[in-house]
Amino acid sequence: MEITEGRVSVSVEEASGSGSGAAAGVFFNPDQELNRDVTVAALRTYRERERPSGAERGTPSYLDAMTASGIRGCRAAAEGFDVTMADVDDEAVALARDNLARNDLDADVVGEDANAVLHRRGRSFDVTDLDPFGTPTPFADAAFANTRDLVCVTATDTAPLCGAHFESGVRKYDAIPRNTEYHPEMGLRVLLSMLVRTAARYDVAARPVLSHVSDHYARTYLALDHGASVANQALEGLGWTYHCQQCLHRSFERGRVPDAPDECAHCGGDQVLVAGPVYLDRPHDPDFVAAVRGNLDDTMGARKRATRLLERIEGELDAPMHYDQHKLYKRWSEPAIGMDDFLEALREAGYEASRAHYGGTTFKTHASVAEIRDAVLDRSE
Template structure:
């Protein structure tokens, strides 16, 4: 295996020479995930600051070991990092990389992900799940393993299932019906959060989602775990469904596991498509995101600008309602051209509605105005603009 050396954050890592990123590489390393890893360092740093003890971290799908090594090197108070991978070549390389970075608090194991999580029940404060494709096969073991107060960090790259390009794989893997809409990435992230919440609930554990994002080909969720039957029951009330009308773009959130959902849209009589169950609760905790933003300045991040941009937008949308409106889609539905997003946002604000940008799409906004109210705002804006031009 021919290796080359790369530098990420404060670490130096040997990775295999590659021409194409593929899961068939002798050891997997994807430079496009650097943003994901930068954000993980920031999120785990903030988590560490929130607890009053040193922490142990398990990088369950280690690959080159880059995550576990970065956590150990870059986050103060990581007393133990375990890097695991089933691939013996990855284990060998992760050991070499640990030595290269002179880390004594890191150990490397070769185990199946589910086995290490079950064997080390209650041992880790942070469990990082970064597999190929779906994490759904591993969430159950993480739920059994993670102690109360711990944090789970989960990546999913099977976005075609979560976003509804394919329905059946989403039902099989996540027990949820996806909703292929212009806001399908948000639905997908919420389906993943809902699946994590339901899986942890079997163990009387509940999730508080601290930060999450959908970027390029993957989704990522960071959640802190609490314990107790009553709190878990209460938290499951955040599960629900979204009913969407493709005719007028109306959407309604129905909370609960068996809500009464009308078959037709009350605005236009179009058929409602329903997705869920999914997490209708918080997807970003504003204080946590704000602390992440402050922590960026204390770290060495190659993707600092992108990290800051994402965190600023997530901060803005942290108290926003579920779903968002893609403005070109709404304007096409109105058979009109789209005015500047900022003008629509300003008018919504002036009319007393909540409004924010969203990291899911640069041409979308989040608001508590319903589709009729939003359309009226756009029509008024277009009229005012055409009068101005006369």
């Protein structure tokens, strides 16, 4: 069937089930239109704001490392990028070439593993986009060793990332993930930790300029700076989360080695979970996010949804690990109030608070669980 996204029209396999192409054909996920629309707006923003010495280096190069139908690479080519599209599936390579021709676009399509393309001498890219099925970990080393400016990463293995599949998360991300009520953000910050640590091995500082969790995947865009000293500084953003399973209190500590408390500082309980290393710095740059939002346009089918998402991210308080309002009220055995009233109660009590993009009842604040309870329950009484 023919799909139109943005400025391109491509041929893809007939959809079979939720979110995927036919079982025997080239994979295509129509539910990823939001991901691809935001990617195009981010590429526009990168070219305008983040690309160093752009005039000297000519047309920016972009690697669509797992191209499948080629729709993401076609859209980048339509934006004027010098695109390379890679896939190990011969059918995907043929389909990507057909879709380029359908749109009168030029790109280099290669039937190779992404790691081979990245490590080939003389094939360093300005932007590398990793969108694998599952974990991006096997491709992270090659990406950071062979990319100049921007690495874009999607991870769809959210269960290992958030600790629901604990052993798998430890193996794939070299971290201790924990399945908490803030599991979407746990997964994102475990992913960012792995990426920042991998980049540092190549004397590269990876700075997330936009990150989000949507539709059972995590997506992040990392601006790169090269040098040992800046890579060392990037590692300072890593640390540990200590989470009390009894009262939901959490605390954070920066550093490469954890010093977990024996008991919860709030309730004195001994069920404190240690998670990390996680990324504790801000997972986005508000100015970059605002610019991405400004680069959305009416050709994008997911523009309205993308706008709402980016507005929420742009306004998020810089605080690690969101709270879920409903889960707090359930723990307190109290009926929940409306989110607007809830956040206003926190602000009136002197605490900064904002909605979070991870869900309709998620929010950010620097207040502790005890301070949140006092602020909102005192008001309701």
